[in-house]
Amino acid sequence: MANIQTLDPSASPLDYYGWELRRQREAHGLKQGQLGEIIFCTGSLICQIETTRKVPTRDFSERVDAALGTDGLFSRLIGLVLRSQLPTWFQPYAEMEAKATYISTYQAQVVYGLLQSEEYARAVLATGMPDDLESLVTARMERQRILEREQPPLAWVVLDEAVLHRPIGGPDVMRRQLTHLLKFTGNRWVHVQVLPNKVGGHSSLAGSFNFLRFEDDPDVVYTEDLISGHMTANPETLREASLRYARLQAAALSAEDSAELIIHVMEERYGHRSQLEEQPVA
Template identity: 75%
Template sequence: MPNIRELDPSASPLDYFGFELRRKREEAGLTQGELGACIFCTGSLVGQVETARKVPTREFAERVDAALGTGGTFSRLVGLVLRSQLPHWFQPFAEMEAKATYISTFQCQMVYGLLQTEAYARAVLATGKPDNLDDQVAARMERQRILRRDQPPVSLVVLDEAALHRSVGGRQVMRKQLQHLLSFRDARCVRLQVLPFGVGEHANLAGSFSLLRFDDDPDIVYTEDLISGHMTADTETIREATLRYASLQAAALAVEDSAELIKHVLEERYGQHPGTG
């Protein structure tokens, strides 16, 4: 008989997911192997998820819902599970980001997380040498679902030109990433502007920040230091961040001109050349 690891469903979203998966599977009278066959995976994988040794993917959760007729329970729960894989200091911001009505962000080093491709995100996250890289990548991709909601937040992004030139993950990764940025050119709720090198000094040489606005909650400013993130609703900080962001927007290229600059960098720096990947 297999050694069954008992889970405390209150310990974490991952433990709760595993506990409920086992309970629903047993209610359906299925073995791990039988459920695995229904959702196109191994019984071993089902067992690893049930014992919280493996983080489920969204596809796994959706297939479980279909196989067990659970009405979307696991598809709803998997978002919490994946968010719990983010660094603990980042989780509060991710929760607020998902609730925001308006997101205004200035990024001076890299592409904003909501606009990253999976390969770009993997290269960025790998620099921290995490033990759960695959889970962190999945969590970042899960964050991006807010842009595909029926009513996504209005996202205003000012991206320093340096982020276009910094080769993250290599030529092929950057080519796909810049192409992905161009796909937002006509997006109704995403406005992407590039702050060009030609601007010189600007309103926020100190670094990146994000300003979140909500329908019913106070505005929040988010910044990061070397090892953690910081949120504040202090009114003076909000006022200063708003003024700085307005200045950055005014200095940045218009949306159409920004797209042209991205295309230029894509062709000149990451274009397909003989003998390159």
């Protein structure tokens, strides 16, 4: 068992969080069980977080801030903590994604991470057989908070139709994931298009890619292989990616027709609309 007294708060965001939680708790004269009672959890959970054996959540952090009067300290720390739980090779991209003002992505295999429902994300991430699945799921949900900002990035998403037909997590999970996608119909900041199967050959048969633009930094293109990710700001690569993405957008259905196709696939493959919490389509 880890000993909180030996934690080096500079070792990682998670170590600092655990060290600071213990420091603040003791400064308020509270035992672990007493703090647990105040924020409606067990003293064992407090212990696990203080010893870095458990990764905290945003809800936990907000409750600790309210209980200890720490002026949002733990709510600010949690973003760093959860980002540190992402795979090391993915963290640089996540940092760039969080700063982007414009995101355009083509996804050939799965729903784009920022638009995944929690249970769909869990099913996707489980395929990699990670040691701590729940931490990865929580980190992915944290990434999505950039879409909830007062001034979020403009996100333009092109999904291959195959994504809609691939039953990741089973029919119920897929039905709810497609329902979740429909919530973005008419959204000012998120634009979803589907590239239909009938298009056949297209400009990105080689696979998925993301294009990030920034106010002050150079644009970057991001791709992934089997075990890692790659970012580049090479001007020739950027031009090629921009051209290919423009062709994908031109070949894809409009946002309105894409929503209708999503509804059709949902009804035909995963259940009737009467079973769903329907969302209006603009």
